[in-house]
Amino acid sequence: MSACPVSAASPAPRSNARRDWAKHAIILFFILIELFPLYMMFQVSFKDTTTFIRQPWLPTNPLNWHWENWTFALRLILPYIANTVLVAVTGTVCSLVFAIFGAYFFARYRMPFSRILWAAFLVLMLMPSVVNITPLFILLKSLKLVNTLWALIFVGIAAGQVFTIFVLRNFLEDLPRDLFEAAEMDGASHLQQVVNIVIPMSGSIIGTLGILAFLNMWNDFLLPLIVLRDKELFTLGVGLIYLDGEYVKQWGQIMAAYFVASIPLIVLFLFTMRLFVRGLSVGAIKG
Amino acid sequence: MALPITSKKAIREWKLYIFVLPSLLMVGTFAYFPAASAAYYSFFEWAGGDAKQLIGIENFRRAFSDQVLLDSFATVxxxxxxxxxxxxxxxxxxxxxxxxxxxxxxxxxxxxxVVPMIVPGLVTLFIWKFFLDPNLGVLNGVLEFTGAKSVLVSLDHFFGWGVFFANVPIGWLSQPQLILPSLFLWGFPWIGAVGVLIFLAGLQSIGQDVYEAAELDGVGPFKKFLYIELPLILTQVRLSLVLLVIGTVGGYGLQLQLLNEYGGPDGRGMVPGLWMYNRAFYAGEFGYACAIGMILFVFILALTFVNNRYVRIDK
Structure with a gap:
């Protein structure tokens, strides 16, 4: 991050930083509004309907918190979370493994047909996924994958391939070539080169791409909505949609459910904050 | 760059093709095949079962005289x-x-x-739906509290919109005239964490000397933005523009969840993607839905082409 020139030029940057208060105020104003939904979600989740209607804005005394909203939410949402974790983790891991090998293929040698294959991959980036949803459903139906979590995993893997391979290929091509040549001299197979060179050298970019893939699958609700039928298989997306559709709304319970649904990402965020921030910038640039 | 390889060596290295096979298979099955079959099915009248009937370009002819679809393109x-x-x-x-x-x-x-990103996208959407709720929602609460509602009511009296009334809560998602304004308000203050982060990445390339020179010349904060910062993030701005247009034209999850499968009251929030979804999964007109999908695809392709042609992205 390059700091502004004034702080570098002046002998006392600390006193200069104080002159930024107006900027801080504006930034904080925006960020507070952005965080407002989180606040509402948290404080409403401890209220029953009457308290909520009487006082929707301010949190109530923690002694009067309605924890039963949370037990309700946990019982309702945990199975959905389990399904979503299963789909997102399996999908992300497979997607990354496939993409690492795919990227290695494109980055290592200019093999016959690799240009055509590459072009075919890139065309997919232009293709909006909406167009696919109808025939995709028909395909899944004929593969007998409707109402299974496999459908979500397979489609998730396929959807992430192009972008992940695209970024990884660029990264691998910048790795020093000597490494691979030395390994080849020592008789390492391509598989060994992937395991011993590619994966250790590109750990952080793989982590970043993994987070992006995970987020995409975690947030998807359009596909689960048309694919899943049985309540036992519901992922978060469908589960929350059905919760929203209930006729009589218990806002406290609903907000608690929303909060529980966010917990896995909060945990992920706490452990991988740096990758998260970086991953989002990379993802957005390469789109 | 990937090393060039002689064909002799390439034959010896045939095993490398196995490396690309899994992703090729996945992409082929779950991305290429559906896309190709969409083109095929768009010429059929087909309810998704075994019976389907070839009707040529009838689906497309129907699409171009389908008022809902035409309106949805205006909305989008x-x-x-x-x-x-x-x-x-x-x-x-x-x-x-x-x-x-x-x-x-x-x-x-x-x-x-980045913190708000931990909330699943769907939950953000539902929380906004709750904010727009007529009786309990934050938006009506704020309007009532600040007195902005009485201003809206008197404006309504003056122009005769017939939308805002003194003692009736504003139905943001139930009044046909308010659907588009609600879609506009949605997500206020419209900070996209991803967007801000890419713009910041672009701004990082501004050297200190540029600012120093500007400071010496007495350039004000607004001109600094216009002449130094904006040109440097133009690449990122254009890129997000392209992504945004593609995303908006193809997106329909927001409308589906915030309103309903008919785009809300009077279908004011109907977008082409949603109409396609509606035809396929509510009306069972799979052939027609595929045809709408193809039209959307061509539309997006054309937009991408225009973008690439006139909005240059310099790498």
Whole structure:
């Protein structure tokens, strides 16, 4: 991050930083509004309907918190979370493994047909996924994958391939070539080169791409909505949609459910904050 | 760059093709095949079962005289304009954060920006639906509290919109005339964490000497933005523009969840993607839905082409 020139030029940057208060105020104003939904979600989740209607804005005394909203939410949402974790983790891991090998293929040698294959991959980036949803459903139906979590995993893997391979290929091509040549001299197979060179050298970019893939699958609700039928298989997306559709709304319970649904990402965020921030910038640039 | 390889060596290295096979299979099955079959099915009248009938370009002829579809393209054009406008706060916020003198605060704000992303997208959507609720929602609460509602009511009296009334809660998602304004308000203050982060990445390339020279010449903060910062993030702005247009034209999850499968009251929030979804999964007209999908695909392709042609992205 390059700091502004004034702080570098002046002998006392600390006193200069104080002159930024107006900027801080504006930034904080925006960020507070952005965080407002989180606040509402948290404080409403401890209220029953009457308290909520009487006082929707301010949190109530923690002694009067309605924890039963949370037990309700946990019982309702945990199975959905389990399904979503299963789909997102399996999908992300497979997607990354496939993409690492795919990227290695494109980055290592200019093999016959690799240009055509590459072009075919890139065309997919232009293709909006909406167009696919109808025939995709028909395909899944004929593969007998409707109402299974496999459908979500397979489609998730396929959807992430192009972008992940695209970024990884660029990264691998910048790795020093000597490494691979030395390994080849020592008789390492391509598989060994992937395991011993590619994966250790590109750990952080793989982590970043993994987070992006995970987020995409975690947030998807359009596909689960048309694919899943049985309540036992519901992922978060469908589960929350059905919760929203209930006729009589218990806002406290609903907000608690929303909060529980966010917990896995909060945990992920706490452990991988740096990758998260970086991953989002990379993802957005390469789109 | 990948090393060039002689064909002799390539034959010896045939095993490398196995490396690309899994992803090729996945992409082929779940991305290429559906796309190709969409083109095929769009010429059929087909309810998704075994019986389907070849009807040539009838689906397309129907699409071009389908008033709902035509209106939905008008709606989506309005949404594109809205979304272009909604890019501005992210750009401004990125510039503000970049101009902070303390690196540590810059980092703190970047992290704080990402924090709302831990809420699943769907939950954000539902919370907004709750904000727009006529009786309990935050928006009506704020309007009532600040007295802005009485201003709206008197404006309504003056212009005769017939939308805002003194003692009736405003039905943001149930009044046909308010659907587009609600879609505009949605997501206020329109800070996209991802957008801000890319703009910040672009701003990082501004050297200190540029600012120093500007300072010496007495350039004000607004001109600094116009002549130094904006040109440097133009690449990112254009890129997010392209992504945004494609996303808006193809997107329908927001409309489906915020309104319903008919685009809300009077279908004011109907977009082409949603109509396609509606035809396929509510009316069972799979052939027609595929035809709408193909029209959308061509439309997006044309937009991408225009973007590439006239909005150059310099790498």
């Amino acid at each position: 054009s309005v949404l594109i304009v809205f979304n272009l406008f909604k890019m501005i706060p992210s750009i401004l916020l990125a510039v503000l954060i970049h101009r902070l003198r303390s690196d540590r605060w810059q980092y703190v704000y970047r992290v704080l920006l």
